[in-house]
Amino acid sequence: MGSLVSLLVPLFGAILVGAGTRVLKLFDAEDSRRMSRFVFMIAMPFAGFEFMRQSQVDGEIFVGLAAGYVLSLALISFAVFILSRSILGLTIREAGAAVFASTCGNAIFLGIPIAAAVDGWASPFLILVLFEGTVVFAIASALMTWPEGEAASGEASVLTTVRQAVLRSIRSPIVVGTSLGLIASLVRFEPPAPVQGFLGFMAQTAGPVGLFVLGLNAADLLLSRKVGELKGAALLLPFKLVIFPGVTAGLVWLFTGDPTATSVAALFTGLPPAVASIVLASVYRQWIGGVSGVVAIGTSLGLLTLTAYLTFVLPG
Template sequence: MTVFLNNFLIALPLFALVGLGYLFASLRLVTPEIGKALSKFAFTVAIPTLLFRLMSNITQLPAPKLGVPFAFFGSCILVYFFGRILAKKLCHLTTDEQTVFGMATVFSNNVQLGVPISIALLSPASMPALAVIFALNAFLMWTFATVQIEFSRSRSPSLSRTIYQGTMRSLRNPIVIGIILGLLWSLTGLEMPVPLEKTVDLMANAASPVALFAVGVGLTQYKLRSHFETTGLITVLKLGVQPVVVFLLGHLMGLTGPELQAVCLLGCLPVGVNVYIMAQEFNVLQGPTANSLLLTTILAAVTLPAVLSLLGLL
């Protein structure tokens, strides 16, 4: 209980910033447009700068084991297909709906919540493992979901075209750009000039509060309405099942210490907003994904430190 309480108190200020964003937006002191602008700033400028700073010394740390992406994305594949089966049997969803449902059970809010929480709770030694997952996540998830939807709609999917488009989208992603530039700087072995270092620090320090506040503002756009059975099932799979699966796979892959902490923490995160964007793009299951985005973010304030404490990772 003491371990959980300590971890909960460490994570609480981060989720409190989310709550403040929600409160300010609910009181109409901040408009949704401001929230979108803050989110855009965090995603395109502040968080990439933060990742650049963290990656700029990455060559001084050991390279992550190959088991890191296999453990994390392996858990995504297993929970995704298990979720599809449950969605069909219990919720009687169509094939397209099963695809979006499955993505909701594994597509985490890795950027806006994952980056700040990882930095607050984990040591710098976890950064190589986190960087691998951050760089691959959007590309693999979007490509996988798109292929699934194309097959289910009886098109003639071009796997090569889908992978190419996914790769180009990933290379234009500011998060990936920040990681790559930081890695390149680290490889030079150069010291950053003091004025540049201070500028980077100022921008990077803004990333966490701005991103978390923006998440809270954005949550006011979603309301818990109907589809409670589907929403509840997504929530259990995302916050309960995936963390356990990634923990077990991590052990099978021989991960320990910071690497195991990194993959498990990311597995504990709530549903990412990309799933709702996916639901809108494919025009299926928009209600349950909006519900699960709101509900899992609220519950993660307790479940994330609780699960990591129970697994002995913090």
């Protein structure tokens, strides 16, 4: 219980401070956007590099973890896509936004600080970050830019859309930083002590600032009443918070038999929906209101389900 409290108090403390500053109007949505950019572009790439560089990667666990996650991702994405089209009446592009909101969790601002605080969780968690940062972003980008009308019948147009989506995803700063860290770990790269100090110093800013921004974003969504379409949240949140983590954990356990990998897989896929879902939906102008509702409601519910999950798992 002591370790759980030691983890949750700093976690929720930083989130509440961020939310409080928004309520008191010390920071606004523009401040949140700028700080989010710092975390995404600067702090988290350093954190990803350092966590992976200092981790030992088990090849067998890596394969089983990746296979379980990718298979579960394919199943959940397909189910959400079909249901979004049939029940919510979304277009292909709008359904892409729904798929992204249902499969991309708040790994950057919320997940990494948790994984970094639990012994043995950082390496498998960051492996999943790599796959989410490439596969999930590629799927969502491809769907949200899917050719329409006459262009939809052109095979070359579809292939171009997919290729561009993949290229965008692999250029993500976090993907690049984490990939370089994985390479550094595999070749046993040890930078000089002053360089290590600099890398660690930059990496340490990611967790507190990321959690602060998460609280600021959540408060801004609720205060702005950007809850969007409740029907969409009711349909998608069970997939994001319950079904996706359950299926992923079951498959990872089947493929690896490793309790740590299974616990991390459940944590990773059960995180609240990422604020990046709203950003991506806004960039492509697809189902912005619905995605905002999923994220706003999902953040509150997700923090509750996350706390329940950690309460159950960490003592074991």
